[in-house]
Amino acid sequence: MEYIVTKKNQKIDNFLKKTKKELDAFFGFEVREPAVLLLTSRKQLDSLWERKTEKWEVGGTRTLKGTQNGIIFILSPEVYCRQSTHKDPKVFWKTLKHEYCHIYFQQITGSSRPIWFNEGLASYMAGQKKSGGNPMDVFDYFDIGGEGVYQVGYFWVNFLVENFGEKKIKQLANALRTNNALSSKSFSYIFFRIYGFKFNYKSLKAILDKGLKLQSG
Numbered sequence: 001m002e003y004i005v006t007k008k009n010q011k012i013d014n015f016l017k018k019t020k021k022e023l024d025a026f027f028g029f030e031v032r033e034p035a036v037l038l039l040t041s042r043k044q045l046d047s048l049w050e051r052k053t054e055k056w057e058v059g060g061t062r063t064l065k066g067t068q069n070g071i072i073f074i075l076s077p078e079v080y081c082r083q084s085t086h087k088d089p090k091v092f093w094k095t096l097k098h099e100y101c102h103i104y105f106q107q108i109t110g111s112s113r114p115i116w117f118n119e120g121l122a123s124y125m126a127g128q129k130k131s132g133g134n135p136m137d138v139f140d141y142f143d144i145g146g147e148g149v150y151q152v153g154y155f156w157v158n159f160l161v162e163n164f165g166e167k168k169i170k171q172l173a174n175a176l177r178t179n180n181a182l183s184s185k186s187f188s189y190i191f192f193r194i195y196g197f198k199f200n201y202k203s204l205k206a207i208l209d210k211g212l213k214l215q216s217g
């Protein structure tokens, strides 16, 4: 195993400070600034995930159970494009913000469920616009992920914000605090309490067909 060397990086420190302010305000509670581990090769990412990672995967998040101590690991800006399918070095910063957002979600839910919401919210907050995919696949992504979860998750978070406002999305995120692992049934219940319509195929389809503001970008 190679050594993972962490160096002081002022640009990253500044970015984390700025992002902390924004995310603390959005979620309405504070989370301690995470440590960032800059990886210099895909091999390091593979050993952290304990599997062969896909070329589009560039990082991840861990939180020490029961604490606020989060770690973000991410391919360093120097190798970010070379070691992944991403072409634009600016994407690094969006990914860093995306991962940072997961730490808040982890603090709220104690998990990453619903995965579509976790990924959608992180992508939305990081300004990672996604298009394509079938929004109605959202029910497949409660406790499994995959490449398609980002499009579907982004679609619904963006859709809900565009049509019902950002306040309700914050409420939904914060209402996911539970003592037990969140089930899809309890998620539906919480969703209904906030939005006033059911989180099921029939009702989401009807909402889409009503021609509410649809996001295409």
Ligand SMILES: [Zn+2]
Pocket: 098, 099, 102, 118, 119, 122
């Ligand atoms: Zn993510």
